[in-house]
Amino acid sequence: MKKVDRHVIQPHEYDEVPELTDEMAERADLYRGAKLIRRGRPKSDDPKQLITLRLDAAVLRWFQQSGPGYQSRIGAALKSHMTRKKAAAKATPRGKSVGKKKAG
Secondary structure, eight states, X not given: OHHHHHOOOOGGGGGGSOOOOHHHHHHSOEEETTEEEEXXXXXXSSXXXXXXXXXOHHHHHHHXXXXXXXXXXXXXXXXXXXXXXXXXXXXXXXXXXXXXXXXX
């Protein structure tokens, strides 16, 4: 790296450097002095939460066998279940439960 750092670009080498486009500038990191102001994707209004969750081994294997992104698919399955439960709760009159029989 020292050799690269010592290298001074000569006038004939400028032809090899691509011209910066507006798109390239939009993707660049923004610095104010030495402080990084913006980098990567924007902050989410509803960020994911880091948790520890114990799952049955068979359930985990089933999601993992479908490849990378299995954590997102587990989250999507849980969210889908939550959405169905919320919809069922709204559709059911207060005081009544859905899908449960009274012991008798």
